[in-house]
Amino acid sequence: MSTAATPVRLGDYRPPDWRVTDVELIFDLDPAETIVEACLRVERDGDAAAPLHLDGEQLELLSLQVDDRPLEADVYRLDARSLTVFDLPPVASIRTRARIRPAANTALQGLYLSGGAANGFLLTQCEAEGFRRITWFPDRPDVLARYTVTLRADRARYPVLLANGNAVAAGEDDGGRHWARFVDPHPKPCYLFALVAGRLERIEKPFVTAEGRQVRIVVHAQADAIAQCRWALDCIETAMRWDEQRFGRCYDLDVFHVVATHDFTMGAMENKGLNIFNSKYLLADVDEATDEDFRHVLAVVGHEYFHNWSGNRVTCRDWFQLSLKEGLTVYREQEFESDVASRTLRRIEDVRTLWRAQFPEDAGPLSHPVRPAQYSAIDNFYTATVYEKGAEIVRMLATALGRDGFRRGLDRYFERHDGRAATIEDFLAALGEANGRDLSPWLAWYEQAGTPELSAEGRHDAASGRYALTLRQHLPQAGPGRPLPIPVALALFDRGGRRLAAQASGPSPLSGDGVIVLDRAEATWTFEVGAAAPVVSLLRGYSAPVRLAQTADPSDLAVLARHEDDGFNRWLAVDTLVRRLFADALQGDTRSAVHDAWLDALAGLLGDASADPALIAEVLTLPDETTLSEGLQRIDPEAVHAARSQLEARLADALEPQLAARYAALETIAAAAVDPASQARRRLRNRCLTLLARAAPRYLELARTQWRQAANLTDRLAALACLLQAQAPDAPEALDAFAQRHADRPLVIDKWFSLQATVAHDDAVERVAALTAHPAFRWENPNKVYALLLTFALRNPRGFHRVDGAGYHLIAESIARVDALTPQVAARLATSLGGWRRYEPVRRAQMRHAIERLRARPHVSADLSDILDRSLA
Numbered sequence: 113m114s115t116a117a118t119p120v121r122l123g124d125y126r127p128p129d130w131r132v133t134d135v136e137l138i139f140d141l142d143p144a145e146t147i148v149e150a151c152l153r154v155e156r157d158g159d160a161a162a163p164l165h166l167d168g169e170q171l172e173l174l175s176l177q178v179d180d181r182p183l184e185a186d187v188y189r190l191d192a193r194s195l196t197v198f199d200l201p202p203v204a205s206i207r208t209r210a211r212i213r214p215a216a217n218t219a220l221q222g223l224y225l226s227g228g229a230a231n232g233f234l235l236t237q238c239e240a241e242g243f244r245r246i247t248w249f250p251d252r253p254d255v256l257a258r259y260t261v262t263l264r265a266d267r268a269r270y271p272v273l274l275a276n277g278n279a280v281a282a283g284e285d286d287g288g289r290h291w292a293r294f295v296d297p298h299p300k301p302c303y304l305f306a307l308v309a310g311r312l313e314r315i316e317k318p319f320v321t322a323e324g325r326q327v328r329i330v331v332h333a334q335a336d337a338i339a340q341c342r343w344a345l346d347c348i349e350t351a352m353r354w355d356e357q358r359f360g361r362c363y364d365l366d367v368f369h370v371v372a373t374h375d376f377t378m379g380a381m382e383n384k385g386l387n388i389f390n391s392k393y394l395l396a397d398v399d400e401a402t403d404e405d406f407r408h409v410l411a412v413v414g415h416e417y418f419h420n421w422s423g424n425r426v427t428c429r430d431w432f433q434l435s436l437k438e439g440l441t442v443y444r445e446q447e448f449e450s451d452v453a454s455r456t457l458r459r460i461e462d463v464r465t466l467w468r469a470q471f472p473e474d475a476g477p478l479s480h481p482v483r484p485a486q487y488s489a490i491d492n493f494y495t496a497t498v499y500e501k502g503a504e505i506v507r508m509l510a511t512a513l514g515r516d517g518f519r520r521g522l523d524r525y526f527e528r529h530d531g532r533a534a535t536i537e538d539f540l541a542a543l544g545e546a547n548g549r550d551l552s553p554w555l556a557w558y559e560q561a562g563t564p565e566l567s568a569e570g571r572h573d574a575a576s577g578r579y580a581l582t583l584r585q586h587l588p589q590a591g592p593g594r595p596l597p598i599p600v601a602l603a604l605f606d607r608g609g610r611r612l613a614a615q616a617s618g619p620s621p622l623s624g625d626g627v628i629v630l631d632r633a634e635a636t637w638t639f640e641v642g643a644a645a646p647v648v649s650l651l652r653g654y655s656a657p658v659r660l661a662q663t664a665d666p667s668d669l670a671v672l673a674r675h676e677d678d679g680f681n682r683w684l685a686v687d688t689l690v691r692r693l694f695a696d697a698l699q700g701d702t703r704s705a706v707h708d709a710w711l712d713a714l715a716g717l718l719g720d721a722s723a724d725p726a727l728i729a730e731v732l733t734l735p736d737e738t739t740l741s742e743g744l745q746r747i748d749p750e751a752v753h754a755a756r757s758q759l760e761a762r763l764a765d766a767l768e769p770q771l772a773a774r775y776a777a778l779e780t781i782a783a784a785a786v787d788p789a790s791q792a793r794r795r796l797r798n799r800c801l802t803l804l805a806r807a808a809p810r811y812l813e814l815a816r817t818q819w820r821q822a823a824n825l826t827d828r829l830a831a832l833a834c835l836l837q838a839q840a841p842d843a844p845e846a847l848d849a850f851a852q853r854h855a856d857r858p859l860v861i862d863k864w865f866s867l868q869a870t871v872a873h874d875d876a877v878e879r880v881a882a883l884t885a886h887p888a889f890r891w892e893n894p895n896k897v898y899a900l901l902l903t904f905a906l907r908n909p910r911g912f913h914r915v916d917g918a919g920y921h922l923i924a925e926s927i928a929r930v931d932a933l934t935p936q937v938a939a940r941l942a943t944s945l946g947g948w949r950r951y952e953p954v955r956r957a958q959m960r961h962a963i964e965r966l967r968a969r970p971h972v973s974a975d976l977s978d979i980l981d982r983s984l985a
């Protein structure tokens with residue numbers, strides 16, 4: 113059993129003793145052995161006695177010079193993790209040569225080979241701490257340097273050479289080799305370094321920034337994928353224009369490269385001027401990508417591009433500040449998609465993600481603040497909390513400051529910290545100063561873990577015509593925490609659904625946007641509403657990431673489901689009804705009054721010709737089992753599955769005629785159209801089909817027809833899922849046909865694996881286990897592991913939590929196997945066991961045992977030990 117790394121603490125932060133002003137890197141590229149020559153110009157900045165500490169791992173030292181002289185053995189110390197140089201003058205140049213082995217690098221951190229030995233290409237992934245696997249360097253984000261990079265490689269095998277910044281020179285070498293040199297004028301931390309070398313095709317388009325800079329946008333991919341990059345190229349242009357218009361941020365180099373790879377542990381990476389993407393977030397055409405994929409490409413392309421300012425021009429002082437760039441950039445990405453596609457839809461999806469992933473994370477042993485106070489393995493802190501809750505905090509700040517105030521604050525932040533590394537305090541200070549406000553109470557959101565509970569109590573007094581709304585907040589896990597500023601967007605309606613323009617008085621004013629801020633444990637606002645009791649709609653647009661204690665009357669929720677003009681809260685009203693019903697169903701109560709309110713609301717929405725079809729599809733989609741289990745004390749996944757299925761069957765039965773009519777009416781959607789309106793119609797149509805296929809076997813004929821006629825992947829996959837779900841006799845044949853049709857398309861095969869992993873049949877574990885032996889499955893490829901195994905663990909609760917423990921066993925074995933190859937992926941897979949304490953006793957014991965057995969193995973990576981240790985703590 114391996115010991116975990118000693119934790120790093122935020123409180124121990126010290127500025128670097130040495131700065132690196134300039135870096136020159138020369139790569140002699142070869143998959144088996146690459147030689148990296150690095151010359152760092154270092155300057156002392158602090159303690160005169162402090163030696164120069166450089167990080168370095170898995171590097172073989174070939175030579176070491178200071179100011180062009182070889183170094184005596186007694187003035188440096190080399191170990192497996194670092195190189196320390198003593199007695200340096202205040203300014204020095206350090207030259208190292210190292211040998212590294214890209215083809216043997218299965219961790220996919222540092223320099224590695226994508227696509228196999230024969231036709232592969234070389235690329236890098238450095239965030240968070242991969243640069244130390246390329247050369248010795250102070251691998252910390254507060255050391256910003258200017259980079260000049262020269263790449264040398266065999267011309268036939270590596271015709272395309274790319275690195276950050278602008279290409280400045282190129283030429284031929286002997287023996288069929290060539291070289292190219294790049295200068296990045298913007299100082300950057302080493303985690304943003306990247307290079308790519310290989311046989312890649314490209315497509316490009318020109319772009320002129322609002323500042324008049326002529327930019328080439330270039331997307332690169334291997335020959336079999338380049339035809340699917342058009343959508344991404346268009347999305348990049350859309351993102352560049354949007355950031356100029358919405359936030360005044362322009363691109364700042366002459367070229368912007370984006371590269372696709374099938375071998376990537378994460379989604380995508382924002383390296384300066386050279387973004388690298390997991391192919392699943394870059395490639396999209398209608399035959400091989402679903403509508404959801406198209407949306408993801410738009411969002412992820414936007415996300416990585418927006419980092420050019422929120423992350424790259426202004427970076428993080430240390431990794432504790434990760435949410436400074438990630439939370440802010442997720443928020444920017446959400447706003448981007450909201451502006452160019454659908455705001456309501458994006459909001460529903462984000463809130464679903466928050467509930468499914470972040471709330472459970474924050475309720476279990478892996479809970480941590482958005483800015484953690486310590487970490488052992490930083491790779492494991494790219495979490496739903498840092499990302500999603502971090503984005504929610506930025507959203508709340510934007511809500512509290514208003515659109516213009518937030519923009520002013522962000523301008524101040526970028527201007528003040530441009531070219532430097534910043535902290536979350538810096539961010540709050542810039543936003544606050546630009547608005548004449550003290551935002552320091554907001555730091556509590558970054559420092560306190562756990563999901564706050566908000567409760568609301570309304571009292572109407574007919575005689576005075578006043579409505580008193582009392583809001584209370586409570587943070588369950590944390591002890592005596594500081595109160596959080598909670599913006600509550602609200603609206604009042606009469607029972608006919610008309611909006612009331614009520615005056616309010618209370619401890620904070622009601623803003624023009626209808627927002628009050630609860631900044632203490634409890635407070636009451638009074639509204640002048642008249643003699644009739646109002647219907648109140650709280651947390652419009654989900655204005656704060658809290659758990660709202662749901663006490664609203666079902667008939668009030670029905671009014672909101674029908675009349676609320678905030679699309680999100682219209683959906684929320686229905687979702688609230690469903691959760692009540694689910695709670696009743698778990699207790700065996702299946703015929704409550706809530707039931708009728710729910711079905712009436714759904715029927716009303718289905719019949720509302722003016723309602724967005726995508727919104728209707730969403731209200732017809734019940735929360736998933738993970739979300740429904742959230743908040744339960746002793747989860748029994750069988751019972752959760754049964755109760756949810758029962759509700760879904762009820763829905764399908766009750767609405768069958770309307771669903772069938774809607775399905776038929778939506779027949780003529782152009783198969784190749786991916787505009788938001790076409791996507792919305794397709795979403796509703798496929799949702800109707802899915803429900804109908806559950807309502808009665810005869811509707812499987814509709815699915816079969818759709819399966820035969822489908823002219824895009826969205827429709828084909830939806831039909832296939834219906835057949836599989838229903839265990840139709842022809843389902844196996846359809847599965848085979850699908851696999852054959854897309855045999856040489858890895859991303860489509862990933863969907864085929866995922867679909868089978870999610871089906872909740874009795875033999876799900878055996879099926880998934882058998883699929884790991886399928887020729888298309890590869891343990892070295894993170895996409896395959898995620899598509900089959902992570903999907904099974906997260907999206908098939910009934911299978912994963914099978915009471916005999918077979919699901920845990922399969923995932924534990926898989927974690928062990930992957931840990932020997934790609935520790936970051938193993939650690940991510942292991943988070944699926946983290947919630948063990950919340951299950952009923954039999955499963956709880958099995959899960960715990962699985963974690964303990966994994967922990968006791970002889971070789972456990974640092975990333976995996978960190979997750980296992982925290983899970984057990």
Ligand code: BES
Nearest residue numbers: 239240378379380381382411412415494
């Ligand atoms: N900077 C991250 C990529 C990253 C994550 C590198 C973890 C190293 C470790 C990138 O900007 C990012 O956030 N990517 C997301 C996708 C995004 C759309 C949320 C990812 O990779 O999941």
Ligand code: ZN
Nearest residue numbers: 415419438441
């Ligand atoms: Zn990011």
